[in-house]
Amino acid sequence: MAIDQPGTTGTPDADEDEPEDIVMSVRDARVSFDMARGQAWVLNDVDLDVRRNEILAVVGESGSGKSMFASALLDAVEDPGVLAGDVTYYPDEAAGESQTIGSFDQGLDDSVDVLDLDSDELQAFRWEKVSMVFQGAMNSFNPTMKIKAHFHETIQAHNAVLEERMDHVRKLFDALYIDFDRVMTSYPHELSGGIKQRTLIALALVLEPEVLVMDEPTAALDLLMQRSIISMLRNLRDEFDLTIVFITHDLPLVGGLADRIAVMYAFEFVEVGATRDLMKNAAHPYTRSLLRSVPSINSDVDEMEPIEGARPDPVNIPTGCSFHPRCPVADDRCEIEDPDLAAVEDDLQAACFYTDQAREKIDYTLEDESTEDDR
Amino acid sequence: MSTDDATDGEQHDEEAEHADEPLLSLSDVEVHYDTGTGIERYLSDKRVKAVDGVDLELEENDIVVLVGESGCGKTTLGKSAVGLERPTGGSVKYRGQDIWEAKDHPRGADIEFREIRRAMQIIHQDPANALNASRRVRAILSDPLKKYRTELGPQEREETIYRYLEYVDMTPAEDYADRYPHQLSGGEKQRITLGRALLMNPDVILADEAISALDVSLRVEMMDLILDLQETFDTSYVFISHDLANARYLAKRAGGRIAIMYLGNIVEIGGPDEVIQNPSHPYTEVLRWSTPSMDPDVAMERIKEKPPVRQIDVPDPQDPPSGCAFHPRCTKAREACAEGAPELYDAEETEAACFRALDNHEYWSSPELEDAEGSGTAELGVGD
Numbered sequence: 001m002a003i004d005q006p007g008t009t010g011t012p013d014a015d016e017d018e019p020e021d022i023v024m025s026v027r028d029a030r031v032s033f034d035m036a037r038g039q040a041w042v043l044n045d046v047d048l049d050v051r052r053n054e055i056l057a058v059v060g061e062s063g064s065g066k067s068m069f070a071s072a073l074l075d076a077v078e079d080p081g082v083l084a085g086d087v088t089y090y091p092d093e094a095a096g097e098s099q100t101i102g103s104f105d106q107g108l109d110d111s112v113d114v115l116d117l118d119s120d121e122l123q124a125f126r127w128e129k130v131s132m133v134f135q136g137a138m139n140s141f142n143p144t145m146k147i148k149a150h151f152h153e154t155i156q157a158h159n160a161v162l163e164e165r166m167d168h169v170r171k172l173f174d175a176l177y178i179d180f181d182r183v184m185t186s187y188p189h190e191l192s193g194g195i196k197q198r199t200l201i202a203l204a205l206v207l208e209p210e211v212l213v214m215d216e217p218t219a220a221l222d223l224l225m226q227r228s229i230i231s232m233l234r235n236l237r238d239e240f241d242l243t244i245v246f247i248t249h250d251l252p253l254v255g256g257l258a259d260r261i262a263v264m265y266a267f268e269f270v271e272v273g274a275t276r277d278l279m280k281n282a283a284h285p286y287t288r289s290l291l292r293s294v295p296s297i298n299s300d301v302d303e304m305e306p307i308e309g310a311r312p313d314p315v316n317i318p319t320g321c322s323f324h325p326r327c328p329v330a331d332d333r334c335e336i337e338d339p340d341l342a343a344v345e346d347d348l349q350a351a352c353f354y355t356d357q358a359r360e361k362i363d364y365t366l367e368d369e370s371t372e373d374d375r
Numbered sequence: 376m377s378t379d380d381a382t383d384g385e386q387h388d389e390e391a392e393h394a395d396e397p398l399l400s401l402s403d404v405e406v407h408y409d410t411g412t413g414i415e416r417y418l419s420d421k422r423v424k425a426v427d428g429v430d431l432e433l434e435e436n437d438i439v440v441l442v443g444e445s446g447c448g449k450t451t452l453g454k455s456a457v458g459l460e461r462p463t464g465g466s467v468k469y470r471g472q473d474i475w476e477a478k479d480h481p482r483g484a485d486i487e488f489r490e491i492r493r494a495m496q497i498i499h500q501d502p503a504n505a506l507n508a509s510r511r512v513r514a515i516l517s518d519p520l521k522k523y524r525t526e527l528g529p530q531e532r533e534e535t536i537y538r539y540l541e542y543v544d545m546t547p548a549e550d551y552a553d554r555y556p557h558q559l560s561g562g563e564k565q566r567i568t569l570g571r572a573l574l575m576n577p578d579v580i581l582a583d584e585a586i587s588a589l590d591v592s593l594r595v596e597m598m599d600l601i602l603d604l605q606e607t608f609d610t611s612y613v614f615i616s617h618d619l620a621n622a623r624y625l626a627k628r629a630g631g632r633i634a635i636m637y638l639g640n641i642v643e644i645g646g647p648d649e650v651i652q653n654p655s656h657p658y659t660e661v662l663r664w665s666t667p668s669m670d671p672d673v674a675m676e677r678i679k680e681k682p683p684v685r686q687i688d689v690p691d692p693q694d695p696p697s698g699c700a701f702h703p704r705c706t707k708a709r710e711a712c713a714e715g716a717p718e719l720y721d722a723e724e725t726e727a728a729c730f731r732a733l734d735n736h737e738y739w740s741s742p743e744l745e746d747a748e749g750s751g752t753a754e755l756g757v758g759d
Contacts, residue, residue, distance in 0.1 A: 061592060063590075192688055250667075252667040255668065255674035280671065293592040296667075301624050306595045306599070307593075367669050
């Protein structure tokens with residue numbers, strides 16, 4: 001559905017009746033690298049819409065192309081990678097006045113073609129409209145500068161009003177349970193990893209972007225801190241009207257957080273859907289196999305099974321459906337034809353010809369004995 | 376030792392001699408580090424107690440999974456257990472022989488230090504850094520054979536390498552033996568390091584986060600391989616993990632134990648179902664709460680709950696809390712917990728280092744603990 005019609009293209013005024021309010025849309029995005037062994041595709045013609053105010057989790061294993069998708073959203077693919085296709089941002093016309101915060105200038109009800117921006121525009125766009133927190137980025141603070149200086153520098157670079165912005169930072173710090181006075185006057189090395197990562201999230205939000213893209217933002221943190229940040233993100237979204245794109249390899253981590261999940265395999269999306277539908281009864285053989293291969297705290301250990309075979313080489317992606325060499329329900333058709341994402345249910349799409357067979361043949365159970373009392 | 380090739384007679388005698396001793400026995404092991412550099416080290420009496428008085432025994436064919444957050448001392452304890460880190464206090468015995476005695480006083484030792492070293496191997500978290508990138512798999516695997524199996528000729532050595540490559544599911548072995556590490560996937564590299572460790576015919580393997588660097592869909596496969604080979608080779612494992620779900624998988628399949636560590640101590644130890652389903656230590660409950668549920672309905676409810684701790688940040692290990700090290704974060708702490716440090720007691724189904732395991736402890740009549748002001752409670756935890 002959303003995939004077939006590119007969101008609210010061109011006519012954002014007319015989208016009152018649209019079922020979905022799209023904030024970013026990606027069409028035919030592809031990233032290639034020239035390697036000695038040939039051309040490597042690390043993002044292979046992907047289409048995806050990000051809905052306004054949702055938390056979208058992009059889930060994939062290492063080397064599936066998920067980080068490349070995150071970079072594509074901000075036109076931040078590093079050389080020598082080449083990004084082609086369309087990435088479009090649709091501003092929220094209701095929030096007209098907030099668009100005066102920084103220096104990024106756009107016609108009020110125009111959509112923004114992200115890949116068309118020059119480098120100054122892109123610089124402004126990346127903080128003011130779509131912001132990003134990278135993996136392990138808590139180490140990107142300058143060790144010789146106090147935290148406060150990092151905020152001031154960012155605000156001034158975007159010609160924003162310092163006092164007004166710092167008031168906003170106080171609100172962000174409250175939502176992230178950071179002690180404003182202590183942290184602002186500290187050097188980065190004086191702070192724990194968890195506090196640094198939360199501070200960095202606040203820094204990414206200082207210019208009130210609409211979209212926050214996070215690549216494995218909790219990967220280097222302890223379990224409890226991970227869970228705590230996950231809870232804070234939900235509150236942040238509600239309080240500051242954010243859209244969050246959360247990139248991770250950890251499917252169980254986002255079960256309670258995301259509204260929708262998009263699963264990547266071999267540089268493309270193989271399944272996209274509402275979290276509950278996707279986790280409870282996935283349609284794509286890869287998603288089902290993945291759910292069956294990840295032990296959880298009270299799953300049946302005898303039912304766990306790894307996914308046979310190895311992940312594909314970016315230089316040599318299998319023909320047809322890229323999962324077919326590892327797929328228990330694949331047949332000749334899958335070797336030749338590459339399935340597109342197609343609706344399986346209301347809010348669930350899968351790129352597979354044989355979703356019924358997959359559901360029949362690949363069994364998995366989420367833990368069902370509910371985790372009784374906790375205290 | 377069920378394998379055909381790897382045992383030598385000498386070792387059999389020693390085994391018979393020490394049959395009644397546990398394979399590995401740690402008693403009151405402490406690893407304390409001085410902090411600071413140069414003169415600071417002498418002026419300051421601050422020490423980091425990475426491991427602070429741990430007792431642990433490992434039998435033949437046993438698995439213990441050490442679980443804890445970063446900085447809890449699980450790697451230091453693991454390394455002490457296999458003789459890679461010298462404890463500053465306490466003893467580590469291999470089949471009854473104190474391993475550091477064997478090193479310092481080789482004449483009086485029943486088992487040579489070199490032999491102990493061979494018997495205890497390690498697999499690291501990152502297989503890419505554990506393999507020499509400029510050498511082929513064949514060369515990487517011949518080193519331990521050249522050092523410890525000097526009786527083998529080149530032909531036998533070659534055959535042994537192929538056989539071990541097959542043990543770790545790397546077939547055709549001839550093909551893999553010719554590859555360089557960069558021609559292997561992460562999972563394959565980790566299997567080479569496992570094969571290399573097994574070539575020494577060890578009694579104990581320390582696997583330090585050995586599956587954390589692998590793709591999630593391959594972790595079960597690697598754990599299954601380790602378990603299969605444990606049956607083939609009768610090896611015991613000390614497995615280190617920060618992930619309770621993986622720890623449970625391993626311990627459950629192997630019939631082993633899970634040991635939960637917090638700031639240098641084992642705070643709870645027992646069978647996987649007992650530790651996870653019916654923990655007696657509040658910290659184990661926190662870890663379980665933090666491990667996400669696969670069921671989205673449960674997870675969506677959970678995410679709205681407050682974390683079951685007073686504060687989310689771990690205290691500075693240079694300045695650990697008095698009494699029970701967990702008390703400033705523990706929702707069940709009372710004043711008694713700030714005064715005395717609990718040892719491991721027999722609890723309901725596990726052993727736990729918590730006064731609540733003792734029915735008649737003064738804890739029960741002790742007043743509730745006031746939240747220490749400014750101790751980071753504002754950081755999160757109890758706010759909405």
